Amino acid sequence: MVIPVHDVNPVRRTPYVTYALIAANFLVFLFMPGLSGSVAGQSDLAQLCHLQAFLDHYAAVPRELIHHQMPHLVPTGEVAAGPHGAACLAAPPDYDKSPPLSVLTAMFLHGGWLHLLGNMLFLYIFGNNIEDRLGHVRFTLFYLVCGYAAAYGYALVNESSGDPLIGASGAIAGVLGAYLVLYPRARVWVLVPFLIFLPLRLPAWMVLGFWFVLQAVYSSGSGVSEAGTVAYVAHVVGFLVGMALAWPLRPGTPPPPEPRRLLFGRQARHTW
Structure with a gap:
């Protein structure tokens, strides 16, 4: 797996929406319950129960999205003692949840630092x-459409699942699909793990095409032992929707520049 770090493709205007999305994702994550446990690498039962109740309230759940069936019992965030030890207490929900709105809130929730940083790195690049x-407005709508399409696409494939679906991966996958369509020849600096991290400048079609193939393989359950822990289907759906939405814009998109002597986007003093 290659790690992108920079693309050689300058912009004409400041990407305020992209920056705002990144800031919002970080702020929401910092206020999510159970954060201290995720930073330290461990969580006590009280933190886990609180986080479970939070996700049940604000995350998207496939069963709710497709069937609009709310569970009769939900975690309350409290710990109760039972005959087999302590466990998270469940009770009838004391709130009204809108499944379509939960897709929006779920797009700003992440399960840990690696999940958050990986998504924000791709969005930033x-x-x-x-x-x-x-443009700012159309990009905002594009981002939301890809996120919703990815969530509902995953829910259709897993309509009986009650597991919470969180993360901006589906929307960001749409951004990657659009980038592949509009700027396939743009150069992307990546780090390739091979004993050490080797820096290479590769065309976007190779970097993003390889990423998509991996997601498609993983979505089928091949090549991974626990494919169910990551919503690879959402990545595939978001990517394809992003490609489809960007395709009509392809003829009017100027090609990216092709600088010959650039090191991470700046003029190099010497060549490698």
């Missing part, structure tokens, strides 16, 4: 060019 091409 590739989101600015798509926002530059679409």
Whole structure:
């Protein structure tokens, strides 16, 4: 798996929406319950129960999205003592939840630092060019459409699942799909783990195409031991929707520059 760190594709305007999305994701994550446990690498039962109740309230649940069936019992966030030890207390929900709205809130929730940082890295590198091409308002709508399509696409495939679906991966996958369509020849600096991290400058079609193939393989359950812990289907759906939405804009998109002597987007003093 390659790690993108920078693309050689300057923009004409400041990507305010991209920056705002990144800031919002970080702020929401910092206020999520159970954060101290995720930072330290461990969580006590009280933190886990609180986090479970929080996700049940604000995360998207496939069964709720497709069938609009709310559970009769939900975690309360409290710990109760039982005959087999302490456990999370469940009770009838004391709130009204809108399944469609939960897709929006779920797009700003993440399960840990690696989940958050990985998503924001991809959004930071590739989101600015798509926002530059679409404009601020259309990019915002594009991002939301891809996120909703990814969530509902995953829910259709897993309509009986009661597991919470969180993360901005589906929307960001749409950004990657649009980037592949609009800027396939743009150069992307990546780190390739091979004993050490080797820096390479590869075309976007290779980086993003390889990423998509991996998601498609993983979504089928091949190549991973626990494919159910990551919503790879949502990544595939978001990516394809992003490609479809960006395709009509392809003829009017200027090609990215092709600098010959650039090191991470700046003029190098010497070549490698």
